[in-house]
Amino acid sequence: xxxxxxxxxxxxxxxLLSSATLIMGETPxxxxxxxxxxxxxxTLKENVKEAIIRLDSQSGGDGVLVMTDxxxxxxxxxxxxxxxxxxxxTKAECITGVNLPMLLEAATGTAYMSLEEIKDACLTSGTxxxxxxxxxxxx
Numbered sequence: 001x002x003x004x005x006x007x008x009x010x011x012x013x014x015x016l017l018s019s020a021t022l023i024m025g026e027t028p029x030x031x032x033x034x035x036x037x038x039x040x041x042x043t044l045k046e047n048v049k050e051a052i053i054r055l056d057s058q059s060g061g062d063g064v065l066v067m068t069d070x071x072x073x074x075x076x077x078x079x080x081x082x083x084x085x086x087x088x089x090t091k092a093e094c095i096t097g098v099n100l101p102m103l104l105e106a107a108t109g110t111a112y113m114s115l116e117e118i119k120d121a122c123l124t125s126g127t128x129x130x131x132x133x134x135x136x137x138x139x
Contacts (some may be wrong), residue, residue: 002062002110002118003055006032006098007048008069020103024099028110031055035074045078052082056090063091063115065100065106065122095121101129 002024007014013032020027029052035044048066055064068076079094086092093115095102105125 001028001059002104002106002113003052003059003064004028004106004110005051005052006030006064006068006103007044007057007066007075008032008034008098009073009075010034010036012069012098016098016100016103017062019100020107023104024107027107029055029058030107033075033122040063041078043073045081047083048078049085052086052090052092056092062102063089063093065118066094067080067102067106067122068093068094068096069098071096091115093121095119095126097126099126099129102126 006016011034013034017027017030017032033044033047033051035126050099052064052066060086068077076094076096083092083094102122102125105122106118109121113121
């Protein structure tokens, strides 16, 4: 089972997780971290690194998908630094630009999809869910 980790600015990770639970009822184990004004990014990096190790171990080595909110923002930067420090011994991937359809896709696929399959499915569902409502319903 692939582990899931959300790392965002502020309460976004908690809110996405809360919304996913509202829709799904239950989600597989997911950890989340938010970066708040005044937080130390090195502390966040250590938390992310420890969570990746923990989730990879809990997944039986199936890997961890980290989802962050903004490419180039502190959450994705600390994830990149964590990957660098962990080296190739830990199986992990990161997708930036997390949205609710991506999280739902990942949460429903953790038990039967590989890390690579979940990553690809999330990239597809994330982009395909961005639509113009007016154009879609042809008003």
